Amino acid sequence: MDTNSINRYASAIREAIVAHEADIECLDREIGDGDHYINMKRGCEAIAGLANELNGLDASDALNKIGMKLLSTIGGASGPLFASFFMAMGKSLKTSEAISINHLAAAFDAGVQAIMQRGKAQTGEKTMLDVLVPVAQTFKHMAEQGHTRPEIAAALKKTASEGLESTRNMLATKGRAAGLGERAIGHLDAGAKSCQVMIHAVCDLVLAG
Amino acid sequence: MDTNSINRYASAIREAIVAHEADIECLDREIGDGDHYINMKRGCEAIAGLANELNGLDASDALNKIGMKLLSTIGGASGPLFASFFMAMGKSLKTSEAISINHLAAAFDAGVQAIMQRGKAQTGEKTMLDVLVPVAQTFKHMAEQGHTRPEIAAALKKTASEGLESTRNMLATKGRAAGLGERAIGHLDAGAKSCQVMIHAVCDLVLAG
């Protein structure tokens, strides 16, 4: 994974987020405070603005830089979480070996672990983790079992969508919706939605070859 | 004119004002500040509350008392104006003679003069005076010429309505609408409207015998 492909993934993510503006914003308005889409968009634009600076960096440094940039750009709850994700992923990819699919799966998992630590949260709390944790597990599992990239991409899309859907009937115990009690039920979590959107965008790129 | 008939006229006026709530309020909202109906209603209720106190007073004292009461109840522009009207009318009726129709016409005219003095205004400025001044003139003129009460009442109704209508195409130079310039054109004056309503109410009582 070089910076070219990182930039390609980043712009696919950005397009996907923008394409889902209405859904994402609406979800955070319903059981949050309505800024999640704007936060995501600001983050995506910051990464786009980083493209030149990333040139020539290895994946580890590039992802770390992205994490640092997000940390000082997004704010809110999602800012430190996504920042932690990318910084941990970067750290995990600090290797002299060529980056394999197993490396990537492990790095993704490290990123998700960092989110769990930073947010002191787990699955079942109606957050982005309900998408990210199962995706990380599926990813590691399938990479270990030697599945092809397209197979993995297709599976992760499915897992992400299921994870998103699973937030619908949860009570929230983390984030802003935690104050809502029963009223949160029936609504998807905004952060889970944007994670699902981003994972789909990346996997679609992989599937497109 | 005894306090019984004053009370009768007062309650006819009150009913008429309440019946025209929508019109009166709407006019003051359009080119004023929207409180004229409430001011009028507060005034009418204050007079109603005075009924017992008026008992046994002569017309002069009763009208003066009504004026004083309105002065401390209505507020706004219309308060001091209507208060001045009734106090001046009361003063004018301070006579040992029986009150004739000519006395009444003169007293009405004195009331209108007091409004003009207090408000430093004349006809043509888009105020209640555009109803009151022509009504006072017609009243005096017809009373002098010996017309019957029903004849006079019918004529005053007509004069009041014409006076009201005349405010429609005037620029305002007094009161709140004075700031509006051309924008006041096309709207009737709220104070003129409530004067027309009150005059009609009184005249209808006279016509009903």
Place this chain on the structure above:
Amino acid sequence: MKKFLNQVDQMLTESLAGFATAHRELVQVQFEPTFVSRKQKAQNKVVLISGGGSGHEPLHAGYVGKGMLDAACPGQVFTSPTPDQMLAAAEAVHTDKGVLFIVKNYAGDVMNFEMAAEMLPFEHATVLTSDDCAVVNSTYTSGRRGVAGTVIVEKCVGSLAESGADLAACKALGDKINLRTSSIGVALTSCTVPAAGRPTFDITEAEIEMGVGIHGEPGRRREAMRAADAIVTDMVAAIVHDIEAKQLPGAGDILLLVNGLGATPLMELYLIYHAAAEQLTAKGYQVTRSLVGNYTTAIDMAGASITVCLLDQEILKHWDSPVHTAGLRWGC
């Protein structure tokens, strides 16, 4: 209409009672006739009494206290108070140095204060405020309206009165400040008079009411909604035009007051202030003193007014002096 109230006709009384309790070390309220006065009656100074329709809070009751008013007479919402209120207030607070009425120039306020003045058994004078340059003054009309500039008059004349100045001097300072002060307001939405129960005027998302009055009176023009800078440009132009028309010598240092009409967040008021200060500076004015916030409101109207007062040494001194009221406090 959605408001925190119990019964419309009790709203004012309950609110004033709350005001008096919340600021009981500062003021007291009397009912029937209604007026608010200082907790500690002032001695040996000209007493300042203002008043007007309610709905402009903190004006005027919020400006009763040391360094500002001695009493305020609140009328019904948007309806000027009645003469008995001014008389009772004057009776309660007067000293033998006389009574100064500060009255916003509206037919109702003028006439009610005038009738009170005619009945008042004390030496008295009146300052009429008429800072609203949205209404073009002319011999044809009853004159300009008094709006947020009234706060500056009350503050500075209050300070002068506190120093022991006589009635003529207080009136002279009030008239001078009024002459040197120009305001203009703009509305994004209408206010809703509680007793009326619905907005005073209809206005779309695409429109603003330029030159609106503090009672929701229509202004100069219904205009198209546009960027804040462009709105401020027109407001500043109107003010500068007004200042120039007055041909006052030595215009340079100014007090810039950006006033919220009730429902406009501070964030927007500071943004307006930013634009106005830059534009006025570009035109050669020095913004020496500033005030941003809700000081003369129109109930729940979203909108703002800009006021410029041309300072001189005397006005500046009295603006800076200590004041302790519910609505304005510094230096003590």
Place this chain on the structure above:
Amino acid sequence: MKKFLNQVDQMLTESLAGFATAHRELVQVQFEPTFVSRKQKAQNKVVLISGGGSGHEPLHAGYVGKGMLDAACPGQVFTSPTPDQMLAAAEAVHTDKGVLFIVKNYAGDVMNFEMAAEMLPFEHATVLTSDDCAVVNSTYTSGRRGVAGTVIVEKCVGSLAESGADLAACKALGDKINLRTSSIGVALTSCTVPAAGRPTFDITEAEIEMGVGIHGEPGRRREAMRAADAIVTDMVAAIVHDIEAKQLPGAGDILLLVNGLGATPLMELYLIYHAAAEQLTAKGYQVTRSLVGNYTTAIDMAGASITVCLLDQEILKHWDSPVHTAGLRWGC
């Protein structure tokens, strides 16, 4: 959406620039990273730094100044600021007595301040405010939200810090006040986040949102609109229930804060205050100190919150001490 702005993404910058100019004798603003700090850097005291999403003005920038905060870090509207802002602010204002962060308890604020704290090269501590009793605390959730009670924490801890107290003492007072403070809010209308361009929630003329958060987060319940007294009864009951659940000794004297959420006129806030003070008095509380106005807003929301802080001698002393900020000023 109808707001005074030029471009949505410039709104905050322009507003902060206006704020800094209007209060230039008091504060200064830095951009990228953005923070507001005192004009005169304080010496030899614990420095207080707060911050949070914008849209709650005057919180927090309006509380920077003598006797209160040393710096404030404004985030985007309703979005907590980023760690680089806190780091830059700390770098600019720190003394060797340490840094105290005052943070409202929201996931975003907590995590961003936490990451800043981890990177901070100075001695530091954090007070988390969580006065909102609309959100029932439980082991299942991330805890209660910090709302208007934060102003009381910032005021009193600011006073203590000014006296030269050490970091542990400042943190202890902050934690104590937070424990002794309960708030609940109610919305009549939604706020509109400028970048979103439309109201966060829909609500009819017949409904209120009880327990609403200061970001327009839904509250406990959608309820029927009713008389102010009845609304206040339920709010006071929630607060008293919360106070009783804390089993604090010596509850008696209270500070009662009636806070407007942005678009509610003072007349209504004082009416709410009147009802709340009467009800609390009837329940045996002494309303010893009062504050009524817009102190912690939710942009342009029509609504209000009620906050009760159980006073003791220490809190009272620090509440009464002089403060000079844009949003709160007395005693100097």
